[in-house]
């Protein structure tokens with residue numbers, strides 16, 4: 150039996166900005182399998198967002214190939230590509246002048262889905278992300294909490310029934326309880342809808358708990374990738390240090406809390 154080809158493949162990808170002055174990605178190769186939950190971690194400016202933007206062709210690679218579902222993204226109609234790839238931006242980035250239902254329905258409307266059907270789909274998606282449709286569908290983004298905005302952004306990313314969802318630090322700006330609840334809810338959706346998810350996060354605990362596999366970026370290169378437990382015993386100092394952060398923090402917390410009791 151042949152191994153299924155990966156859903157997303159980066160092969161020797163280079164990307165620079167400002168006429169080559171900023172080398173954002175250097176010879177990056179990475180395979181993401183169908184139905185995988187992949188987290189991308191690494192310092193600020195290491196190239197994580199750049200990597201994600203290449204997959205739905207918000208930008209093009211200088212060298213190398215990015216393919217989605219076996220097709221080079223440069224040879225696919227960008228509209229069709231973006232329909233099969235949902236994107237949740239670093240900040241929810243909802244359209245401020247549109248209601249929650251309007252935001253969620255934007256892609257279906259642009260694709261020519263009838264208004265009634267689009268409205269029904271928005272309600273269905275609101276329920277899916279655990280927002281009460283009757284209470285939330287007519288609100289505007291400024292009438293939502295941060296967590297509600299992120300839930301709406303997830304619903305919008307799922308509106309065209311994509312197989313792949315790219316998420317750029319989706320829960321970064323939320324309080325820890327809301328963040329945990331949203332991450333758990335999203336993971337359940339990932340399983341239920343049989344999605345392939347690529348999520349950028351700065352939170353190592355979140356990455357270790359959620360991901361099937363983690364990719365570690367450093368200064369535009371892919372330092373290492375693998376399962377959380379394999380990376381936790383990495384010989385690479387940076388990777389090892391990063392993956393062991395949650396355990397180290399827990400130990401420090403335990404020491405402090407023991408003193409307090």
Ligand SMILES: Nc1ncnc2c1ncn2[C@@H]1O[C@H](COP(=O)(O)OP(=O)(O)OP(=O)(O)O)[C@@H](O)[C@H]1O
Nearest residue numbers: 166167171172173192193194195196197198199200
């Ligand atoms: N449109 C652009 N024009 C010029 N430079 C850019 C552009 N986009 C990204 N860069 C540069 O490319 C490098 C990688 O940026 P990228 O946004 O991918 O980092 P990141 O890992 O997502 O960082 P963060 O964790 O802070 O979001 C940075 O040096 C950044 O300044």
Ligand SMILES: [Mg+2]
Nearest residue numbers: 197198239317
């Ligand atoms: Mg980024």
